[in-house]
Amino acid sequence: MAEPATQKAPITVHDLQGFKQLRKIAQRLEHLHHVGCARDTAGNRQLHFDDYVLLMLLAMFNPMIDTLRTLQMVSELEEVRARLGIKRRFSLGSFSESCRVFDPAMLDDVIAGLWKQLPAGQRPEMFKDLPGRIALVDGTVIDTLA
Secondary structure, eight states: OOOOOOOOOOOOGGGOOOHHHHHHHHHHHGGGTTTTOTTOTTSOOOOOHHHHHHHHHHHHHOTTOOSHHHHHHHHTOHHHHHHHTOOSOOOHHHHHHHHHHSOGGGGHHHHHHHHHHSOGGGHHHHHTTOOSOOBOTTSOBOGGGO
16 A cells, blocks of 8 residues: 655745845846736736746745745745735746746846845855856746856
């Protein structure tokens, strides 16, 4: 007889980290909120570019968020949305579509601004041990770190 599958305990806001850093980044992303919305003629887009980036970064800060469905469940937590400034939970379909709707090149200025905040003497040393280019889960490559 096979052992029953173990279920993970639900993730709570207290299990998550990175909110302080993500709020700082959120301020730099605000101008991207409506990017990619031009094709939304019905005006019902619920997942915006800034929300998408914050959710992706939240998952990177928290390895326990290991699937899109887990990320969706975390986005349903009211305190998570409040801390990140996200208004609604996202649908899996809109999240999947977002890699085609949102242009990652729009993040170059945000990354450049964050880069400038690093002390000049630490910039190259912090990234010298990276094995190469960093690829996000959705396949987007951030060229600026390479």
